[in-house]
Structures are given as C-alpha cells and as structure tokens.
C-alpha cells in the first residue's frame with residue numbers, strides 16, 4: 001500500500017512539473033512587456049528556491065544595480081528558477097556552491113557613429129556540480145531532452161529558458177566540462193535598445 005501511494009505521489013509531482021513548464025509556454029502569448037529590474041527578479045527567485053534546497057548548498061549572490069530590461073517579469077523569474085534548479089540538481093547532496101551574478105556592461109561592438117551605446121544586462125549562474133559532457137552539451141536546449149530519472153526531470157527547463165530569452169532579444173552562452181562545473185551566461189538588451197520584439201512568444205523562437 002505504502003509503495004503504491006509513493007508511486008502515485010511521484011507521478012503526481014511529475015505531472016505538476018510538466019504542467020507548470022507547459023503553462024509557461026502557453027501564458028506568454030498575452031504577456032504585456034514592461035521595464036523589469038532583473039536583479040530584483042533574480043533575488044526574489046533565489047529567496048523562493050533557498051527554502052527547498054539542502055543546507056550543504058551555498059548560494060552566493062552578486063547582484064548589481066542594473067538598468068531595467070524590457071520584458072516579462074514572470075518569464076524572467078522562470079529563467080532564474082530553472083537555471084538555479086539545474087545548478088542545484090547538478091551539485092546534488094554534496095557540498096557545493098551556486099554563484100549568481102547580475103551586472104551591466106556596455107556593448108563593445110558598437111561604433112562611435114551609432115551614438116551613445118546602450119548597456120547589456122547580464123545574468124550568470126555558475127555551479128560546482130558535475131559539469132556537462134560535450135555530447136550532452138549539444139542537446140541541452142532540446143525540448144524533452146533530459147539525463148534525469150523519470151520523476152526528476154521533464155527536459156523542458158532549458159527549452160523554456162531559451163524560448164523566453166530569445167523572445168526578449170537576448171542570448172544564452174554555456175561553458176561546461178565534466179568535473180569542472182557549469183556556467184550559464186544570459187545577455188539581455190537594456191530597456192530602450194533593440195525593442196523590435198513586439199510580442200513575447202517563446203513558441204515562435
């Protein structure tokens with residue numbers, strides 16, 4: 001009886017996770033974009049996550065005061081949650097650190113003729129976890145690609161992140177090696193620059 005109940009509980013949480021990820025796709029269709037303080041969104045997401053993470057896991061935050069980005073606060077919250085969750089899962093129950101940074105920098109590629117350069121806002125999430133083998137690295141953004149056990153991962157986390165960032169006119173870079181941890185870096189245009197994306201729609205990304 002107990003075994004059956006446990007199986008039901010596990011299947012239910014998997015269904016919950018799946019629905020949550022799918023809803024983040026669906027909801028984005030009618031999101032109204034607004035100026036968003038990325039540092040605040042990230043701080044809030046980490047505070048929410050902290051409670052559910054083991055005490056062996058240290059979270060280091062370096063969140064600068066940055067100019068606003070233009071976008072969907074709920075989507076950007078989801079980005080921070082998904083990246084930090086992956087980082088925590090890659091560390092597991094051993095001692096480890098997740099370092100989260102938010103900062104702004106000038107776009108060095110701009111030419112003087114184009115006038116004042118708008119800053120780019122960066123979010124990076126680094127972990128001391130397992131790292132990612134090269135063959136896996138090629139596939140991590142694919143929907144439903146997961147190396148986790150049934151009940152642990154749906155494989156939608158990073159494809160949701162990719163969809164949200166692309167629909168904000170941003171980019172994602174990842175550096176990882178087995179045994180050396182993983183670094184995800186996201187860049188987003190500051191509010192006022194490159195706001196050609198009129199509608200947030202990760203499905204189209």
Ligand SMILES: Nc1ncnc2c1ncn2[C@@H]1O[C@H](COP(=O)(O)OP(=O)(O)OP(=O)(O)O)[C@@H](O)[C@H]1O
Pocket residue numbers: 017021082086087090127129130131132136140141145146147148152153154155156157158159182
């Ligand atoms: N920080 C990380 N360290 C090591 N591997 C990672 C990391 N982030 C992602 N991965 C790898 O990429 C795969 C895909 O990640 P993704 O977030 O899309 O799905 P998931 O975590 O498996 O499931 P879900 O996020 O839906 O619960 C993971 O299964 C894992 O193999």
Ligand SMILES: [Mg+2]
Pocket residue numbers: 082085086153156157158
């Ligand atoms: Mg994930």
